[in-house]
Amino acid sequence: MPAPPVRRVEAVPLHRVVGLLARGGPLGLVEEVGRRARGAVARLELGPFRPLLVTHPDHLRYVLRDGAENYVRGAAMWDALGRLTGRGIAGEGPGWLASRDIVRRGMSSGYVQQSGAGIAAAVEQGVEELAGLARRQPVDAVAQMTRLVHRVIDPVFFGSRIGVEECDRLGTEVATALGALLWRMAMPSVPHWVPMPGDRSFLRATRRINATLLPVIEAARREDATGGTDLMSGLLRGSGADGGPLDDTQVSQDIVALFVAGSESSALTLTWTWAVLARHPAVMAAVRAEADQVLAGGPPRPEHARKLVFTQQVMAEVMRLYSMAWAVPRVARKDDHVGGVPVPAGTTLVVSPYLTHRLEEFWPDPLRFDPHRFDRPAVRARHPMAYLPFGDGAHQCVGQAFFAMESVLVLATVLSRYDVRVSGDPRPRLAVALPPRGRVGLTLTPRTR
Numbered sequence: 001m002p003a004p005p006v007r008r009v010e011a012v013p014l015h016r017v018v019g020l021l022a023r024g025g026p027l028g029l030v031e032e033v034g035r036r037a038r039g040a041v042a043r044l045e046l047g048p049f050r051p052l053l054v055t056h057p058d059h060l061r062y063v064l065r066d067g068a069e070n071y072v073r074g075a076a077m078w079d080a081l082g083r084l085t086g087r088g089i090a091g092e093g094p095g096w097l098a099s100r101d102i103v104r105r106g107m108s109s110g111y112v113q114q115s116g117a118g119i120a121a122a123v124e125q126g127v128e129e130l131a132g133l134a135r136r137q138p139v140d141a142v143a144q145m146t147r148l149v150h151r152v153i154d155p156v157f158f159g160s161r162i163g164v165e166e167c168d169r170l171g172t173e174v175a176t177a178l179g180a181l182l183w184r185m186a187m188p189s190v191p192h193w194v195p196m197p198g199d200r201s202f203l204r205a206t207r208r209i210n211a212t213l214l215p216v217i218e219a220a221r222r223e224d225a226t227g228g229t230d231l232m233s234g235l236l237r238g239s240g241a242d243g244g245p246l247d248d249t250q251v252s253q254d255i256v257a258l259f260v261a262g263s264e265s266s267a268l269t270l271t272w273t274w275a276v277l278a279r280h281p282a283v284m285a286a287v288r289a290e291a292d293q294v295l296a297g298g299p300p301r302p303e304h305a306r307k308l309v310f311t312q313q314v315m316a317e318v319m320r321l322y323s324m325a326w327a328v329p330r331v332a333r334k335d336d337h338v339g340g341v342p343v344p345a346g347t348t349l350v351v352s353p354y355l356t357h358r359l360e361e362f363w364p365d366p367l368r369f370d371p372h373r374f375d376r377p378a379v380r381a382r383h384p385m386a387y388l389p390f391g392d393g394a395h396q397c398v399g400q401a402f403f404a405m406e407s408v409l410v411l412a413t414v415l416s417r418y419d420v421r422v423s424g425d426p427r428p429r430l431a432v433a434l435p436p437r438g439r440v441g442l443t444l445t446p447r448t449r
């Protein structure tokens, strides 16, 4: 395996961490550390916890690809998450590989094309529902983008077995359980038998998740309804690491993992897209012009997605600046070096697409929103690892093709039919993803032509 190029380490001692936190809050701290390190490996010195922040594309190639065998999921975030998502698709090792195989087949771009008609129909229905609600008064953008995403997820994940209302309830419980795990993520050394805040709501939420999903899984198994192309059918048909079928708990945990991975990130990315377009009316007008030309006043269809080229570039640029997976943690199994910096076994490394996407060396004037950064020649000229909103390597996102189709169809359908107004001037805040601080309002009025 080729060694990554040597660069210096930027050590950030505790007193500076505290100072930066006080000035800019958690996101300000992360941004400032990234800015000062300028691609060097940065070591945050938080007492006994000394994670390395890795942002340079050469280093990312090493950690996520060439040297990936040594950098596995196992950091605090993954250990805590495992209580909710089990040892399948969100884990590591043989259980992960078996589930990944099943899910990757279920979400491949071939499959997404095949089920494109269902996705496009769900998008249209979701947009019309949204427009009905958002016509008279502003609606909460995050809540409504979540609902829209659930409408599209329902047939793809569940073969429409649970319905949109139930999908929304499941989403709320999953979010509650995830929020309740934040304490455990922040204090990984506390053993599981020691009670912590969040434990009760975690148990309540997981009980409700099981009460929703397990009967649906049992019914699907009883009816032998495994011929479907949805992910639940795929998981019921598939086999685990031991070659036998996945048990109901694992199927349920994989579904929850897919929900965790795909629902909030998609809904928040769409929310940021509206916020960004409102700040850039000329870009919004260009996306609309493309939608008018491609959809020609008709309903969205799957084949439109690849023709909406500028819209795809807008989405790519939104995901550069608002990378919902802002931190992707790994743990070193053995002693190693990254960029000349010693990495003792057990060290947590945090890959941060959010910071990589702001490196001046690869993204001149990085905070400027410019979809033309994704013109073909510009993409070809750039370091291939300078852009990774969906991660890279063995764990790269399996929902990429699905989100690519869903997101451009949502934008084109909305803008071809409605004028969009966004209230609030949202800024992101650091959480598991990057939700907006405060409420973002969305109003849709039918276009006058």
Ligand code: HEM
Pocket (backbone or CB within 6 Å): 089, 090, 091, 100, 103, 107, 257, 258, 261, 262, 263, 265, 266, 269, 323, 324, 325, 328, 388, 389, 390, 391, 392, 394, 395, 396, 397, 398, 399, 400, 402, 403
């Ligand atoms: C804007 C939307 C999304 C973003 C930004 C995103 C981002 C990511 C990233 C960065 C990873 C890599 C994590 C790692 O290396 O540990 C990942 C993995 C994953 N994503 Fe996504 N994702 C999105 C949408 C989706 C959707 C819609 C689905 C489901 C259909 C999904 C399912 C997954 C799964 C299952 C994994 C784990 C893959 C594995 O470990 O093998 N994602 N995603």
